[in-house]
Amino acid sequence: MHKIKVWDGFIRSFHWLLVIAIATLYFSAEEGMMELHFVAGFFTLALLLTRLIWGVIGSKTAKLTALIHSPRAVLKSLQHGDAKLGHGAAGSYMVIAFFILLLVQLLSGLMTTDDILTDGPLVQYASSQVVEWAGWLHHKNFDLLFYAIILHVVAIVIYRLKGKKLVKAMVTGYKEKQSLAQTNQVTKAPWLAFVIFSIILIVLMLSWGRDSLSYLFS
Ligand code: HEM
């Protein structure tokens, strides 16, 4: 067996920080802790925007173009598995679905109000009809996101039962392959992604997050 690095440090950080952020967003919404919800929301927005940029300039296995597969390739991958190093064909559709669901959740959140004290930062620019619709979307889309997460975790468990240790790879970055057919480097150093993430996060926090941050830290 040969160890091949498939997930760079940013992809792995993105994934596990995203899991923590979504748990925080759900918990804070349930508890009515809107300041925490906002800060976690801006954090998630910075994560996702960086991931999409990294999908253009990042590692081979991070590329958005690597997510595009024909329906035939999906069927084949479900029947016979994937030979490729990054996301498989079926998994790629899941990843695309996540990116869309997360974007919808984040953008609708920016225009959502709790009708008491807290308005998303774009509420002031939107008509009351749009704000009402965004709030509806923010609720409904979360249900879809929730089902997608369940499906995602079930799929990972099924792959594990079939002997594929995908979680280990998402933690360590390495996959074990029998052949060394694809040995050329597929990952890039992640530092640029972390720089981009830090810049986006600082801009978002300074422009939209000040009140929530000062409430949380006072
Ligand atoms: C809030 C819950 C979760 C969300 C939103 C989520 C989302 C995602 C996304 C977007 C990717 C693609 C990564 C990328 O290319 O950037 C991914 C991959 C992955 N996730 Fe999750 N995930 C969640 C929970 C979990 C959990 C709990 C596990 C562990 C059981 C897990 C295991 C994995 C693995 C192993 C991959 C890589 C799959 C592959 O090899 O193609 N995820 N997830």
Ligand code: HEM
């Ligand atoms: C992926 C990111 C996000 C997730 C998963 C998320 C999730 C949720 C959930 C589950 C609720 C409760 C909905 C319900 O009661 O049915 C909620 C409410 C809310 N969210 Fe988010 N949210 C996200 C991002 C944001 C962002 C970025 C903002 C604005 C900065 C925001 C603003 C709000 C507001 C104002 C409410 C209260 C709505 C009400 O009281 O009716 N959310 N969010």
